[in-house]
Amino acid sequence: MKINWNYIKTFLLIGAVFVLFAFAEKRNSTRVLSEVNLHFTNDENLYLTEEAVNKLLIQNEVRVKSVGKETLDLNRVESLLEAHEMVENAEVFMTVDGKLGAEITQRKPLARVFGENTYYIDRQGLKMPLSEYYSARVPLVAGISEKQLKEVQPLLSYINEDDFLKKHVTGLQRLEGGRYELQLRKLDFVVFLGAVNDLETKFKNFKAFYLKAMKDKKLNAYTKVDLQFGNQVVCTKK
Structure with missing residues (x-):
């Protein structure tokens, strides 16, 4: 029986694409929200650091898996940030390139x-x-x-x-x-x-x-x- 290698190569290529897609999807679904673009509105020394903000989000399992699907609860993220003892106000938003941003006003x-x-x-x-x-x-x-x-x-x-x-x-x-x-x-x-x-x-x-x-x-x-x-x-x- 003659083996059609072209079919086999096609199936292998399709399989590889699915594997890479599944891997990327899994990676995105577990990627922690540590890449949030933070901006502190106070023009003074920081009583709160970016590292502390990221730690807070990690502890509360805020993830970016749903950012592209528009199901990330921005109000929940704002509430988490404003619950921090050094935060007076927080505004969370999506940037035009699909990234998460936050403007934080520290308590004075x-x-x-x-x-x-x-x-x-x-x-x-x-x-x-x-x-x-x-x-x-x-x-x-x-x-x-x-x-x-x-x-x-x-x-x-x-x-x-x-x-x-x-x-x-x-x-x-x-x-x-x-x-x-x-x-x-x-x-x-x-x-x-x-x-x-x-x-x-x-x-x-x-x-x-x-x-x-x-x-x-x-x-x-x-x-x-x-x-x-x-x-x-x-x-x-x-």
Whole structure:
């Protein structure tokens, strides 16, 4: 019997194609989502790294096997990312070339609580854990509990958004009745702010006092500067 080698070669070629296709399909179905294109929107140091994000996705078995089939649940991926303690917001999307992308906004610490438990206060007035990747240079807050974070948040936001205060304020102490004292960089006196109200007026008065005292070379002549009395600044001399 004469063997038709052309038929055999054709069948072998078809079989090889199926084997390669099956191998590629299996490989894609188990390929972990480690190639996600990440972009951190914060223009500052990272409290969360790409490696940490990829680890989170791997642990939750997020895979790319269904990306091309449009069945990947992008909302689930967003929820996983936003559940991370360092993430404030996440936007997950598909790029034009079929890859998965994510824009991540990190939580922003405004201050660091110093006490029995150490943690950050973020810009929403919520407790934020310390990061193993970066330590933020923010004011220290003492004498405060977790129940009082929302109380101090407006003060911390005001300080963070003001270049002068951000440069000079290094610490805050909560006193009885929700009153606050501020410690300043390289100065001996404390600033008694009082309650967290009328911040614009109080700090406007303080800046005027500071510039006048610096001009007169008397910044080191005081132990306390009191801002709680409306439009006046009351100073205690050494």
